Amino acid sequence: MSATTTSLDEPDQLAPQPSSASRGRRLARALARPAAAALSGLLLYASFPPRPLWWLAPFAFAILGAALHGRRARTGLGLGYLAGLGYLLPLLVWTGVEVGPGPWLGLVAVEALFVAVAGAGIAYVSRLPLAPLWAAGAWIAVEALRARMPFGGFPWGKVAFGQPDGVFLPLAAVGGTPLLGFAVVLCGFGLAEAARRWSEVRRLLDRRIAFAAVLALAPVVAGFAALPLVDNSAQDGSTTVALIQGNVPRMGLDFATQRRAVLDHHVRETLKLAADVRAGRAKQPDLVLWPENSSDIDPYLNADAYDAIDRAAKAIKAPISVGAVVTPHNGAGSPLNQQILWDPVKGPVDTYNKRQLQPFGEYMPYRSFFRIFSSDVDLVRKDFVPGHKAADFDMAGTRVGPVTCYEAAFDWAVRDQVKAGAQIISVPSNNATFDRSEMTYQQLAMSRVRAVEHSRAVMVPVTTGVSAVIRPDGSIAQKTRMFTADALVANVPKRSSQTPATRLGTLPEWLLVALAAAGVGWAVTRTVKSRG
Structure with missing residues (x-):
C-alpha cells in the first residue's frame, strides 16, 4: 500500500511548480494598472495649490490614460475609482478638520464615483482614432455632472482650479473652466498616446505619433495664443x-x-x-x-x-x-x-x-436620514x-x-x-x-x-x-x-468688457459634453458592428 501511494505521489512531486519569482511578476503585472491609477490621482492632487506644481497635472492624466487604454468599461470604472480616491482623499481632507473623518470619507467615497464614471468612459473610447480627444471630453462631461448633483453639485477640485499659475490659464478667458480643464486633460492624454505609439514603432517620423504629439502640444499653443485676452488695464479708471x-x-x-x-x-x-x-x-x-x-x-x-x-x-x-x-x-x-x-x-x-448654499454646512438635506450616521447633523441648527x-x-x-x-x-x-x-x-x-x-x-x-x-x-x-x-x-x-x-x-x-467666456456662458461646456457623447456613440457603433 505504501508503494502504491508513493507511485501516485511522484507525478505531483515531479510537476513543475511556479517559482516565487514568476508569481511575483504576475502579481506585479496585476497590480501595475491599479497602482498607476492611484498614482495618477495623487499626482493630480499634488498639482494643486499651495504647491506651484501645476505642470504635474498633464503627467497625472498621461499615467491615467496609459492605465485605462484598451481596458473594458467596467475595468475603467474600478481604475477610475482608485484614481478618484488618490486625488480626492488628500484634496478634501480639510472637510474633516473639525468634525472628524466621517464626513470627509463619506464625501470622498461619493465624489470618487464620478471619477469612476469618467474612467469607464475614457476606457471605452480609448481604442478610437484620436482617442485623447474623446477621452478628455469624457472627463469634462463628468465634471459638468459633478458640478450639478447631488444637492446642487460639488465642483470643488475641478481640474481648472489647479491651474492659476499654468500656461493653460489664458484659456479660461476663452471658454471658462471647462475649456481650461479640457486643455490640461487633453495634453496629458496626448502625451500618453504619443508614448504608447512610440513604444510600438520606435521611430519619430510616424503619422500616428505626429497626431498624438499635436494633441498634446495644441493646448499649450492655444494657451499662449489666448494671452492677448489677459489684460490688467483700467478700462473704467x-x-x-x-x-x-x-x-x-x-x-x-x-x-x-x-x-x-x-x-x-x-x-x-x-x-x-x-x-x-x-x-x-x-x-x-x-x-x-x-x-x-x-x-x-x-x-x-x-x-x-x-x-x-x-x-x-x-x-x-x-x-x-x-x-x-x-x-x-x-x-x-x-x-x-x-x-x-x-x-x-x-x-x-x-x-x-x-x-448657492453649502449642503451640510448652511443647510442639512434629509436631516433625519443623515442623523442615523452622525449626530453632527444637528450642528446645523437652523437651515439657511x-x-x-x-x-x-x-x-x-x-x-x-x-x-x-x-x-x-x-x-x-x-x-x-x-x-x-x-x-x-x-x-x-x-x-x-x-x-x-x-x-x-x-x-x-x-x-x-x-x-x-x-x-x-x-x-x-x-x-x-x-x-x-x-x-x-x-x-x-x-x-x-x-x-x-x-x-x-x-x-x-x-473693467467692463466681457471675455468670450463671459459672453458664451455654458456653451463651451455643452460642446465638450457633446464631444464626449459623440465619442461614446462612435465606440458603441463600433462595438455593435464588431458583434454583428
Missing part, C-alpha cells in the same frame, strides 16, 4: 479698495459662539485703518470689504451691532460691504447669508443674499435659505459683484455677477472652521482663475486668511498671513 481681515479669537467650530468678538475685531481693524489714513500712513479707500460672517449678529435686530458697524463706516468715510447673518421677519424667519452695503451716511442701503438673484453694489461709483465663499466654485454664480455689471468681484469668505488646512489656498486658486475667466480684479476678504487682492491676470498683488488681523489697501482697475 481705478478705485482704492480696503480689505479687512479681523481674525477670530479661537479657530474651530465654536466660531459661532464668538460672534460679538468677531464683529468687534473687524470694527477694530477698520478703526485702526481709519486712524492710519488720518495720520497719512495709509491711503483713503474708496470702498471697504469685510468677509463673510464678519457680523453673525443681525444688525437689524441688535442695536449694538448696528451702531458698531455704523461707527466703523463713519470713521473710514467709505461704504462697507458687511458679511452678516440676517434673520428676517423680526427674527422669526429662516436665516440668510447676506452681504449688506453699508453707507457711512445712510446706513444699510442694499443687500445680496448668497444663492438661498437668495434668488444676482446683484452688484454701487460702492462710491464702483460696481462690486459679491460672490460669497462657496459660490466661487460655481461657474454660473460668478458669471451672473459680471453680467449684472460688476466692474470688480468680491469673494468674502469665512475659513475659520478649517484651521490651517489647504482649503483657503484651494479657494484662493479658484478666485485667481475667475479673475482671468472674466477679466476682473478679484478681492478676497477672509475672516482668518488668506485675504488677497488679485489682478485681472490672476496674479496676486497683496495677501495676508493666516490667523493674523490685518488690512490690505490697493488701487485696482475697474
Whole structure:
C-alpha cells in the first residue's frame, strides 16, 4: 500500500511548480494598472495649490490614460475609482478638520464615483482614432455632472482650479473652466498616446505619433495664443479698495459662539485703518470689504451691532460691504447669508443674499436620514435659505459683484455677477472652521482663475486668511498671513468688457459634453458592428 501511494505521489512531486519569482511578476503585472491609477490621482492632487506644481497635472492624466487604454468599461470604472480616491482623499481632507473623518470619507467615497464614471468612459473610447480627444471630453462631461448633483453639485477640485499659475490659464478667458480643464486633460492624454505609439514603432517620423504629439502640444499653443485676452488695464479708471481681515479669537467650530468678538475685531481693524489714513500712513479707500460672517449678529435686530458697524463706516468715510447673518421677519424667519452695503451716511442701503448654499454646512438635506450616521447633523441648527438673484453694489461709483465663499466654485454664480455689471468681484469668505488646512489656498486658486475667466480684479476678504487682492491676470498683488488681523489697501482697475467666456456662458461646456457623447456613440457603433 505504501508503494502504491508513493507511485501516485511522484507525478505531483515531479510537476513543475511556479517559482516565487514568476508569481511575483504576475502579481506585479496585476497590480501595475491599479497602482498607476492611484498614482495618477495623487499626482493630480499634488498639482494643486499651495504647491506651484501645476505642470504635474498633464503627467497625472498621461499615467491615467496609459492605465485605462484598451481596458473594458467596467475595468475603467474600478481604475477610475482608485484614481478618484488618490486625488480626492488628500484634496478634501480639510472637510474633516473639525468634525472628524466621517464626513470627509463619506464625501470622498461619493465624489470618487464620478471619477469612476469618467474612467469607464475614457476606457471605452480609448481604442478610437484620436482617442485623447474623446477621452478628455469624457472627463469634462463628468465634471459638468459633478458640478450639478447631488444637492446642487460639488465642483470643488475641478481640474481648472489647479491651474492659476499654468500656461493653460489664458484659456479660461476663452471658454471658462471647462475649456481650461479640457486643455490640461487633453495634453496629458496626448502625451500618453504619443508614448504608447512610440513604444510600438520606435521611430519619430510616424503619422500616428505626429497626431498624438499635436494633441498634446495644441493646448499649450492655444494657451499662449489666448494671452492677448489677459489684460490688467483700467478700462473704467481705478478705485482704492480696503480689505479687512479681523481674525477670530479661537479657530474651530465654536466660531459661532464668538460672534460679538468677531464683529468687534473687524470694527477694530477698520478703526485702526481709519486712524492710519488720518495720520497719512495709509491711503483713503474708496470702498471697504469685510468677509463673510464678519457680523453673525443681525444688525437689524441688535442695536449694538448696528451702531458698531455704523461707527466703523463713519470713521473710514467709505461704504462697507458687511458679511452678516440676517434673520428676517423680526427674527422669526429662516436665516440668510447676506452681504449688506453699508453707507457711512445712510446706513444699510442694499443687500445680496448668497444663492448657492453649502449642503451640510448652511443647510442639512434629509436631516433625519443623515442623523442615523452622525449626530453632527444637528450642528446645523437652523437651515439657511438661498437668495434668488444676482446683484452688484454701487460702492462710491464702483460696481462690486459679491460672490460669497462657496459660490466661487460655481461657474454660473460668478458669471451672473459680471453680467449684472460688476466692474470688480468680491469673494468674502469665512475659513475659520478649517484651521490651517489647504482649503483657503484651494479657494484662493479658484478666485485667481475667475479673475482671468472674466477679466476682473478679484478681492478676497477672509475672516482668518488668506485675504488677497488679485489682478485681472490672476496674479496676486497683496495677501495676508493666516490667523493674523490685518488690512490690505490697493488701487485696482475697474473693467467692463466681457471675455468670450463671459459672453458664451455654458456653451463651451455643452460642446465638450457633446464631444464626449459623440465619442461614446462612435465606440458603441463600433462595438455593435464588431458583434454583428
